[in-house]
Amino acid sequence: MQSFVSLSALFDEQFNKRHFPDTPKNLYDASQYILNIGGKRVRPVGVLMGNELFNEIDPDAYHVANAVELFHNFSLIHDDIMDKAPLRRGVPTVHINYGESTALLAGDVMLVAAYEYLNKINTLHLHHILSLFNKTAKQVCEGQQLDMDFEKRDKVGLDEYLNMITLKTSVLLAASLQMGAIMGGASIGNREHLFEFGKNLGIAFQVQDDYLDCFGDPKKFGKQIGGDILSNKKTFLMIHALEAANDIQQKELSLLLNSNPPDKVERVQQLFHDCKADEWAASLKEKYYHLAMKHLEDIAVLSSRKKELEKLAMYLLQRDS
Amino acid sequence: MQSFVSLSALFDEQFNKRHFPDTPKNLYDASQYILNIGGKRVRPVGVLMGNELFNEIDPDAYHVANAVELFHNFSLIHDDIMDKAPLRRGVPTVHINYGESTALLAGDVMLVAAYEYLNKINTLHLHHILSLFNKTAKQVCEGQQLDMDFEKRDKVGLDEYLNMITLKTSVLLAASLQMGAIMGGASIGNREHLFEFGKNLGIAFQVQDDYLDCFGDPKKFGKQIGGDILSNKKTFLMIHALEAANDIQQKELSLLLNSNPPDKVERVQQLFHDCKADEWAASLKEKYYHLAMKHLEDIAVLSSRKKELEKLAMYLLQRDS
Secondary structure: OOOHHHHHHHHHHHHOOOOOOOOOHHHHHHHHHHHHHOOOOHHHHHHHHHHHOOOOOOOHHHHHHHHHHHHHHHHHHHHHHHHOOOEEOOEEOHHHHHOHHHHHHHHHHHHHHHHHHHOOOOHHHHHHHHHHHHHHHHHHHHHHHHHHHHHOOOOOOHHHHHHHHHHHHHHHHHHHHHHHHHHOOOOHHHHHHHHHHHHHHHHHHHHHHHHHHHHOOHHHHOOOOOHHHHOOOOOHHHHHHHHHOOHHHHHHHHHHHOOOOOOHHHHHHHHHHHOOHHHHHHHHHHHHHHHHHHHHHOOOOOHHHHHHHHHHHHHHOOOOO | OOOHHHHHHHHHHHHOOOOOOOOOHHHHHHHHHHHHHOOOOHHHHHHHHHHHOOOOOOOHHHHHHHHHHHHHHHHHHHHHHHHOOOEEOOEEOHHHHHOHHHHHHHHHHHHHHHHHHHOOOOHHHHHHHHHHHHHHHHHHHHHHHHHHHHHOOOOOOHHHHHHHHHHHHHHHHHHHHHHHHHHOOOOHHHHHHHHHHHHHHHHHHHHHHHHHHHHOOHHHHOOOOOHHHHOOOOOHHHHHHHHHOOHHHHHHHHHHHOOOOOOHHHHHHHHHHHOOHHHHHHHHHHHHHHHHHHHHHOOOOOHHHHHHHHHHHHHHOOOOO
8 A cells, every 4th residue: 555645645646636616717717716725635545545555556446536626615705705714725725826716616516516626536436425525524514613613602511512523524534535445345333433433533633733733823823713712712731720620710611711811822722721721632532533443443454555654644643643 | 399378387386395404493484485486487387397307207217306395485585695686587586575685595505405405316426417506506606796797887798798697597498498307318419409498498598588678568467667767777679678778868877877757767768669669679589489499390390299388488489489
């Protein structure tokens, strides 16, 4: 099995092109703009890795990989509109550059273009892939809705938050791997273990992402540090802090959640630190990393074939071993 | 072949139900809300009529009809957000009732749900139907983008406007009929004539819609009368007026397009009347009606089978004969 870097290069080779017609220029330039910003392409390469874990890569896997990456970018464009996010990977978001209406439509046509790629695959797997793709697409939308609902609530339980981020971010990685597995002819059992590997890896990644949004290096992170704090997001850190804070800290946190002082980010960061939410998040990330690895172990293929997926997990979670 | 009313009842019987899960309640209630407002269901019944013109109705035609109606409603939700429309069929639009972010997502999941219905059809027609559906979906988005682009321009040519409304509104009716024809085993020639019938009928309908937006009865029309005037839309009426107006009328029109006096609607209505834009629109509607009928005539099936499509055209265009 090839490395993430090798498969990423193979993916890019066919993906790095214009995916849209020339006109209407406004519309399709906006769609192409976000693709040109780049990204790690973890999900589409996940399709290829999920495929190659069981078989030689099916040429159709590239169509599915393209569809997954377009779907992901569709969701980013629309999420950025909803979150009123000014930056994505350090550059202006689509709606900032092209206006909200064009960004909305640019997302819509991106989603349709994803289905155009899916329609290129052989009839043999079409129903099965479409079914998983549709299910996942709805779950991602559901996750985004829950995320917005939670912003308006005072308290969110850890289980609720886990369910939300599983839907919003993890299932797409999990389903990408599984779509590859379907095309590789994997058994149901193996497909499910691979899905769970991706799902738990995605959760661990999100714990890390919440951490980095608060404590990360702005240059490396690409997004505005403290963005989650400013929008009162109930992140893993906030959920733990709300549970672990003592009476004085509770009061301060409640005050900060209901106001926007200029030093809001710094004060919430300090509170998270005082409640040891940062340490707790590190152990939670470990827990889901190990769950992911357990499911990877349980896939019935030679362990040598799994090496590259192990490396992918370490790379995504910034681990040395 | 059954009448529009009969087929409409058959369609409604299986369509009038909840199409979405219960939770997240916010999200799926918003999606279901617009379906409950109702509508003429012309496009999905068009699928059934296009199918029955050539054959007995394929049970899969209902899945395609549902997909078309969900797609149409997806586009309405998103268009209403972009147009900041307060009303749809006399009741508040989705974004007014549920907020813009939830409306955006409710449109997104509606589009995915459309593809779920498409994925229910037999493998035999799946690639072909998906291909036409995807092409049409992109065209509808392109039409909406052109519509927004035109609002910012001082002048729009009739040909440009015709292209825009063909994309934005006519191709979906045309493609609906054609998808039915595909499932009915129609020849390429017959399919294309049916498509052109739908396309020209759609254009004639849009000419009428532009007319009614300006001169219609508010109780019957459901939308705000003069909405196009207030948003400076380059409708058929405006395009003609800009070409036919004398110097004094040009000056008045230009003034009105660049300001928002309280009597803007009445003054533009009067100008349209003075330029005979209303008479011109009536003759344009006739022209496209006759083009549509010519293509219907050219479909190689017994003319008795076409009666219900002729009646549909008369009904949509409010004609007695």
